[in-house]
Amino acid sequence: MLFSEILRMAFLSLGVNKLRSFLTMSGITIGVFSVIGVMTTVSAMRGSIETGLSFLGVNMFQIGKYPTGMHMSGDARRRIEMRRNITLAQAERYRKLMEDVTEVVCLKVFYRDGAVQATYANRKTEPGLSFGGTNEFFLLANQFSIDAGRNFTAEDVDLARPVAIIGQEVLKKLFPSESPLGKMIKIGGRAYTVVGTFAEKGTSFGQTQDDFVMVPITRFLSDYGAARYTVNIATQAPSQALYNETVDRAITAMRIVRSLKADEENDFELYSNDSLIAAFAKVADAVRAGALVISGIALLAASIGIMNIMLVSVTERTKEIGVRKSIGARRVSILTQFLIEAVVLSLTGGVVGILLGVVAGNGLALWMNASVVFPWDWAAIGLFICTAIGVGAGLYPAMKAAALDPIESLRYE
Amino acid sequence: MIPPVAPADARRRTVRPPGALVIKIEGVTKLYKMGSETIHALRGVNLEIYRNEYLAIMGPSGSGKSTLMNMLGCLDTPTAGRYDFNGKNVAHMVDDELAEIRNREIGFVFQTFNLLPRSDALHNVELPLIYAGIPAHARHEKALAALRNVGLGDRVHHRPNELSGGQRQRVAIARALVNHPSILLADEPTGNLDSKTGEEIMGLFEQLYDQGHTIIVVTHEEDIARHARRIVRLRDGLIESDTTVA
Numbered sequence: 026m027l028f029s030e031i032l033r034m035a036f037l038s039l040g041v042n043k044l045r046s047f048l049t050m051s052g053i054t055i056g057v058f059s060v061i062g063v064m065t066t067v068s069a070m071r072g073s074i075e076t077g078l079s080f081l082g083v084n085m086f087q088i089g090k091y092p093t094g095m096h097m098s099g100d101a102r103r104r105i106e107m108r109r110n111i112t113l114a115q116a117e118r119y120r121k122l123m124e125d126v127t128e129v130v131c132l133k134v135f136y137r138d139g140a141v142q143a144t145y146a147n148r149k150t151e152p153g154l155s156f157g158g159t160n161e162f163f164l165l166a167n168q169f170s171i172d173a174g175r176n177f178t179a180e181d182v183d184l185a186r187p188v189a190i191i192g193q194e195v196l197k198k199l200f201p202s203e204s205p206l207g208k209m210i211k212i213g214g215r216a217y218t219v220v221g222t223f224a225e226k227g228t229s230f231g232q233t234q235d236d237f238v239m240v241p242i243t244r245f246l247s248d249y250g251a252a253r254y255t256v257n258i259a260t261q262a263p264s265q266a267l268y269n270e271t272v273d274r275a276i277t278a279m280r281i282v283r284s285l286k287a288d289e290e291n292d293f294e295l296y297s298n299d300s301l302i303a304a305f306a307k308v309a310d311a312v313r314a315g316a317l318v319i320s321g322i323a324l325l326a327a328s329i330g331i332m333n334i335m336l337v338s339v340t341e342r343t344k345e346i347g348v349r350k351s352i353g354a355r356r357v358s359i360l361t362q363f364l365i366e367a368v369v370l371s372l373t374g375g376v377v378g379i380l381l382g383v384v385a386g387n388g389l390a391l392w393m394n395a396s397v398v399f400p401w402d403w404a405a406i407g408l409f410i411c412t413a414i415g416v417g418a419g420l421y422p423a424m425k426a427a428a429l430d431p432i433e434s435l436r437y438e
Numbered sequence: 439m440i441p442p443v444a445p446a447d448a449r450r451r452t453v454r455p456p457g458a459l460v461i462k463i464e465g466v467t468k469l470y471k472m473g474s475e476t477i478h479a480l481r482g483v484n485l486e487i488y489r490n491e492y493l494a495i496m497g498p499s500g501s502g503k504s505t506l507m508n509m510l511g512c513l514d515t516p517t518a519g520r521y522d523f524n525g526k527n528v529a530h531m532v533d534d535e536l537a538e539i540r541n542r543e544i545g546f547v548f549q550t551f552n553l554l555p556r557s558d559a560l561h562n563v564e565l566p567l568i569y570a571g572i573p574a575h576a577r578h579e580k581a582l583a584a585l586r587n588v589g590l591g592d593r594v595h596h597r598p599n600e601l602s603g604g605q606r607q608r609v610a611i612a613r614a615l616v617n618h619p620s621i622l623l624a625d626e627p628t629g630n631l632d633s634k635t636g637e638e639i640m641g642l643f644e645q646l647y648d649q650g651h652t653i654i655v656v657t658h659e660e661d662i663a664r665h666a667r668r669i670v671r672l673r674d675g676l677i678e679s680d681t682t683v684a
């Protein structure tokens with residue numbers, strides 16, 4: 026018997042009970058939708074998150090008091106909070122120690138006492154302004170460039186000059202129609218002269234990266250209290266080849282700066298773009314695992330639904346089975362007919378689920394400024410699983426149908 | 439003893455000389471167990487049927503006509519005894535082997551038509567060809583020819599509920615004949631039809647006989663049996679009489 030014929034018959038029979046078929050299918054659709062939706066979102070976002078997280082420049086790594094591993098609890102967390110701040114003096118000493126390896130060491134701190142605003146004349150920025158102190162290597166370390174004016178100089182930092190470089194968002198708010206250079210802006214009641222503007226960087230995760238102001242780190246710490254800040258240090262290895270060596274040197278230098286004894290653990294964290302991406306991957310994996318569990322449960326329920334409907338269908342169509350057998354249908358023909366019906370049900374549900382999942386996942390991703398992807402691998406896995414569910418749920422009812430006695434089923438009313 | 443029935447229309451009757459032996463059953467019994475009770479539906483039936491015969495099986499209700507017919511049609515197997523179909527012993531064949539014989543060698547017509555309600559006449563007639571693995575184009579042609587042969591060339595796309603009882607039975611007959619079976623079996627084919635339509639169907643059987651088909655009809659109406667050339671009477675699971683009419 027021809028496969029196309031069986032397929033045609035399957036669609037014909039499923040079309041008879043459209044609502045029932047639809048409801049049965051929707052279980053599968055929901056299960057597949059949830060997993061495909063999450064997988065699509067995660068893969069769509071991975072690209073943008075990786076670029077987003079690669080805010081450090083090439084061959085750079087960062088040293089700070091806190092790890093990036095976000096959530097920590099109990100002892101581990103307490104131990105980290107007990108750490109001493111990295112002071113500017115320590116950071117400068119580190120810079121000296123690294124001088125023979127690399128010049129490029131960016132120091133930075135960010136304001137952490139709630140919301141700050143920058144004001145100029147009667148104009149002001151939103152209160153959510155990012156505000157920090159840094160040195161002349163900020164551009165290199167964070168892949169920014171200067172749009173107008175100049176970068177900080179070593180002298181600005183040494184002399185703690187009250188100068189500032191502003192982002193494009195700040196520029197738009199405070200200086201909509203005039204040059205900012207040489208103008209005095211106020212932040213937290215203190216005045217800074219604008220010497221430059223950062224070139225636009227755009228958004229990452231739907232957030233602008235241009236709404237910030239930087240001043241020399243020395244100025245910042247003396248204005249807002251050096252003791253309360255811990256300095257982040259970004260170091261650039263001279264080349265990819267020298268990266269590992271530079272990291273080793275950096276750790277040694279930091280241990281010296283922090284006066285650690287040989288048996289003491291590092292009381293600082295070192296991380297790179299890669300380690301940030303790995304941290305994201307960990308979160309993504311957890312989300313994926315969650316999605317798999319949820320959709321697994323949904324699919325299990327859906328396959329029970331399919332089996333139930335197929336059993337009902339076999340009973341309802343006992344007479345039809347008898348007719349088919351009386352004119353020469355073999356067991357295997359009846360078996361395949363019902364099996365294919367179950368597979369068509371679950372595969373159709375699956376395909377709809379994949380399409381909806383891809384649309385929803387990409388919608389979410391687009392909303393977060395990621396690019397559109399089609400998760401071929403998950404779609405293929407989804408189709409495979411739906412087929413398996415169809416076969417698994419349809420097998421017993423189909424075997425029951427195939428084993429029916431022709432006379433008895435013909436007599437069935 | 440019931441007297442042999444007279445031919446319905448002696449002038450029109452053709453009688454073809456019997457051909458090869460198609461069916462031979464020997465000592466066939468069929469028992470049904472209902473709880474502690476055993477029902478002897480057939481108690482040892484012997485029968486030989488040849489190609490070109492037109493045979494009626496008669497008998498009172500419960501005498502075992504349908505049981506015998508289902509067995510002849512390979513829908514059922516005997517409890518004991520031997521059944522040779524075209525020289526092959528089918529008494530102990532398994533399901534799929536029987537399905538094969540039903541598909542290729544036997545055309546079965548039921549009292550209740552037994553068409554698939556959601557398929558049109560054409561698809562119903564195509565069904566045995568589908569199970570025979572005949573490709574779509576050839577299948578189509580054959581099914582159309584079979585429908586034309588029973589006078590339904592203009593109703594091929596009607597569903598059973600869009601056809602009259604007589605037309606439904608014609609579709610069923612077309613389906614039974616589409617695979618060119620050795621034998622056409624009909625269990626009370628007119629039982630669900632009014633007497634005029636019943637006569638029309640019996641007229642069709644007459645035609646089919648003339649075309650060379652071998653036919654066995656179960657009935658308890660003498661008027662219907664009158665069409666046959668040979669009448670076998672059953673009573674309580676045994677053959678009571680076997681008369682050649684023509």
Ligand SMILES: Nc1ncnc2c1ncn2[C@@H]1O[C@H](COP(=O)(O)OP(=O)(O)OP(=O)(O)O)[C@@H](O)[C@H]1O
Nearest residue numbers: 470472477478479498499500501502503504505506
């Ligand atoms: N599946 C079955 N289970 C139990 N008993 C059965 C079964 N099929 C038939 N019988 C019994 O076997 C006997 C013969 O039945 P069968 O259907 O062959 O009679 P019939 O001659 O066709 O009668 P009718 O003219 O009413 O159709 C009856 O007594 C019937 O009750």
Ligand SMILES: [Mg+2]
Nearest residue numbers: 503504505625
């Ligand atoms: Mg009967």
